[in-house]
Amino acid sequence: MTDEQKKALTELLGAENVRFDEPMNRHTTFRIGGNAESFVCVQSTKEMDALTDFCREEDIPFFLLGKGSNILVGDKGIPGVVAYFGEEMSSITVKENMIIAEAGATLAAVANTALQKGLTGFEFAAGIPGSVGGALRMNAGAYGGEMSQVVEWVRVLAPDGEIKTLTKEEMRFAYRYSILKDMDYIALAAGIALEPGDEKAIRMTMLELANRRKEKQPLEFPSAGSTFKRPEGFFAGKLISEAGLSGARIHDAVVSEKHNGFIVNEGFATAEDVKRLIDIVRRKVYEQSGVLLEPEVIMVGE
Ligand SMILES: Cc1cc2nc3c(=O)[nH]c(=O)nc-3n(C[C@H](O)[C@H](O)[C@H](O)COP(=O)(O)OP(=O)(O)OC[C@H]3O[C@@H](n4cnc5c(N)ncnc54)[C@H](O)[C@@H]3O)c2cc1C
Numbered sequence: 130m131t132d133e134q135k136k137a138l139t140e141l142l143g144a145e146n147v148r149f150d151e152p153m154n155r156h157t158t159f160r161i162g163g164n165a166e167s168f169v170c171v172q173s174t175k176e177m178d179a180l181t182d183f184c185r186e187e188d189i190p191f192f193l194l195g196k197g198s199n200i201l202v203g204d205k206g207i208p209g210v211v212a213y214f215g216e217e218m219s220s221i222t223v224k225e226n227m228i229i230a231e232a233g234a235t236l237a238a239v240a241n242t243a244l245q246k247g248l249t250g251f252e253f254a255a256g257i258p259g260s261v262g263g264a265l266r267m268n269a270g271a272y273g274g275e276m277s278q279v280v281e282w283v284r285v286l287a288p289d290g291e292i293k294t295l296t297k298e299e300m301r302f303a304y305r306y307s308i309l310k311d312m313d314y315i316a317l318a319a320g321i322a323l324e325p326g327d328e329k330a331i332r333m334t335m336l337e338l339a340n341r342r343k344e345k346q347p348l349e350f351p352s353a354g355s356t357f358k359r360p361e362g363f364f365a366g367k368l369i370s371e372a373g374l375s376g377a378r379i380h381d382a383v384v385s386e387k388h389n390g391f392i393v394n395e396g397f398a399t400a401e402d403v404k405r406l407i408d409i410v411r412r413k414v415y416e417q418s419g420v421l422l423e424p425e426v427i428m429v430g431e
Contacts, residue, residue, distance in 0.1 A: 130166055130209065134187055138167060138210070141179060146170040146215070153202040153211070153430070156194065158258060160351040161400050162202025163430065165192075165211035172217035174317055178290050181315070184210055185288075192429055193315060195263025196235065199353050200427045204400045207430035214262065218317070223248075227281065228321045232262030236269070239321065240335065249326025250279050252334040256342045258354075262316045266309045268302045272338055277302030281322040285314035292317070305358055305425060347385040350393035356407060357390060357422040365422055366390035369410055372417040379406045404428070 130138070139147045147169050153162030171177045184191040190209030194200075214233030221230045221242050228248065230239045240255035253274025257264065265283055268276050280302075283295045293314075301308045309316055342348065357365040366389040369375070377384045378395075382402035385391040392406055411422050 130189060134189060135167065137183065137187075138169065141183060142169050142171070142176060146172070151211070153197070153206060156213075157197035157200055157202055157353070158351055159197075159201060159353045159394055159398075159403070161204075161394055161398060161403065163204050163206030163400075165207045165430075167210050169210060169212050170215040171212050172215045174218075174286060174292065177212070177214075177286055177315060177317075180210070180212060181286070181288070182290065193262070195232075195260035195266075196258060198258045199263060199267060199425065200429050201353060201400055201403055203428070203430035205431035214260070219260075226323050226325060228323060229318060230261045230321060231318045232260060232265070232316045234261045235259070236261065236264055243323055244328065244331050244335065247326055247328045247331070248323035249331050250274075250323040251321065252331060252338060255335045256339050261319055265300070265316045265319055266307060267305050268307050269305075272341070275302070276307075279321050279323060281320040283309075283319045284317045285309065286317055288313050345388055347387040347391055347393050350383075350385070350395055352385070352391050352393045353426045355390045355425050356392045357410075358425045360420050360422060363418075363420055364390070368414045368418050368420055368422070372410070372413045374410055374413060377406065377409065379403075379409075382406045384410065400428075 149167050150164045151168035153165050154160050192207055192211045194211050194213040218231045219233035221234050221239055223246050228239055228242055236254040236257050236259055240251050243251040253272050257269050257271055264276050280297050283300055285293055287293055359365055369389040374384050375389050376386045379402040381396040381398035383393055383395050385393045392403055407424055415421050
């Protein structure tokens with residue numbers, strides 16, 4: 130970005146909402162990544178619209194960050210603008226059995242609201258460390274639950290500036306997929322339809338799932354969760370184990386022995402280390418089983 134563009138960006142969002150050369154390892158659960166050329170907080174739909182317009186007009190690359198729990202940021206960082214939703218775009222309100230959550234809210238906060246209101250159906254998401262926006266984009270799911278099962282509608286900002294409300298059918302949810310990916314829609318908020326339940330039972334389910342996570346997943350190390358998508362008819366972790374790759378490492382990037390489907394950062398892993406390890410895992414698993422693993426983790430930047 131030129132100095133002029135940096136100045137215009139600062140004027141657009143206010144100096145308190147704009148940082149330059151921000152290390153992305155502070156904003157990703159992998160604790161990996163070079164600097165974002167600019168890192169900006171967006172507090173309203175209007176600001177997001179103005180920002181995306183500005184980036185398009187000035188030909189500046191734009192990336193929307195959720196909680197950084199499913200991305201691998203390159204060691205050379207991300208050129209242009211990395212934007213995230215601030216507090217003003219993270220509200221959670223409840224209307225009868227529906228929770229209306231803005232994109233910046235965390236899934237944990239939504240799950241906690243559901244618990245407090247005695248609403249059941251969102252327990253599956255309590256331990257997924259992402260935002261509502263990221264979860265809508267990924268159709269995040271766990272333990273038999275998935276965003277597609279509870280989302281009633283999603284308000285989005287389209288690239289032409291139009292605000293639309295998509296039904297769950299229009300979201301075209303599939304395994305780790307929604308229409309947000311292909312249409313470049315920015316999720317603003319979602320209506321999450323739940324059912325009245327017993328607070329004690331909801332709490333028990335959340336605790337039980339949290340314990341299962343702790344037992345099975347290497348939560349003691351930074352990661353981006355499951356590195357690979359689940360190939361149809363198989364489990365990625367099992368294929369990786371059968372290819373003899375449990376504990377395989379490139380420097381500090383390691384195939385977790387606790388859960389072979391996770392690549393973890395045991396200290397100072399770089400994106401390059403993780404990328405090389407991903408490539409080795411894909412090649413060896415393919416040689417061993419004929420299954421080509423697809424990364425679930427999204428690679429961003431250079
Ligand atoms: C320990 C651990 C456990 C995990 N367990 C699970 C699990 O059980 N199930 C599961 O599904 N995932 C799991 N994940 C992965 C991750 O938490 C999910 O994919 C989550 O939905 C990502 O949300 P995020 O806000 O962090 O998105 P980010 O990682 O920041 O971004 C992911 C993608 O979403 C896009 N995005 C972000 N916000 C918006 C928005 N408002 N509108 C449109 N696009 C947007 C980004 O541009 C990017 O393409 C786990 C990760 C970790 C680290």
